[in-house]
Amino acid sequence: MDAGKAKHVASELDAYAHWFVAPDPSSGGNFMTVTLFAEFGDTGRIARDTTTVFLRNAVPLDLMHDARLAVSELVGNVVNHAVPDRHRSHPGGCRRIDVMYKLYPKWLFIGVADEDSTPPLLPMGEFYSPELVTEFSEAVLADSGRGLMLTQRMAAAVWWTPKEGGGKTVWCRFDLDGGAEDRPY
Secondary structure, rough: OOOOOOHHHHHHHHHHHHHHOOOOHHHHHEEEEEEEEOOOOOOHHHHHHHHHHHHHOOOHHHHHHHHHHHHHHHHHHHHHOOOOHHHHOOOOOOEEEEEEEEEOEEEEEEEEEOOOOOOOOOOOOHHHHOHHHOOOOOHOOOOOOOHHHHHHHHHEEEEEEOOOOOOEEEEEEEEOOOOOOOOOO
């Protein structure tokens, strides 16, 4: 393995270790979780505004805008697509959305948790071939998955984890040290 790839793998393992461990106030990180409800009309705006307040003066402005868009897309997916697992739903109840932030000196992790155990459909590449683009390119765009595709393009990594007792969390990671541009591939 060449030195560049080895450095990248070491960085990814270090990021994974920070994401995986429980937040420790002595780790030099800042952590916050906000609970929202999908049925309220201002859920997306509140999620974006919370992201701005949490990240203000902590990350570069362009990264804050990317994080706001990622949170907006992930929360929007819950609002528009998540159906709580049968044992977690209540007649007339609201669907819970937990937005988690973990800010370390080198990384920002954002997680959006919902009560639906159905795995998200993470896009694996381009939805259509460039040869198909014509003046009617919107006709070949997928009806869903664009939010996750945008998030994948902006973040260094996107993945999901099942929650104990049902539901899932969709995570994204932003590298604060320019790591996304330094990837060897």
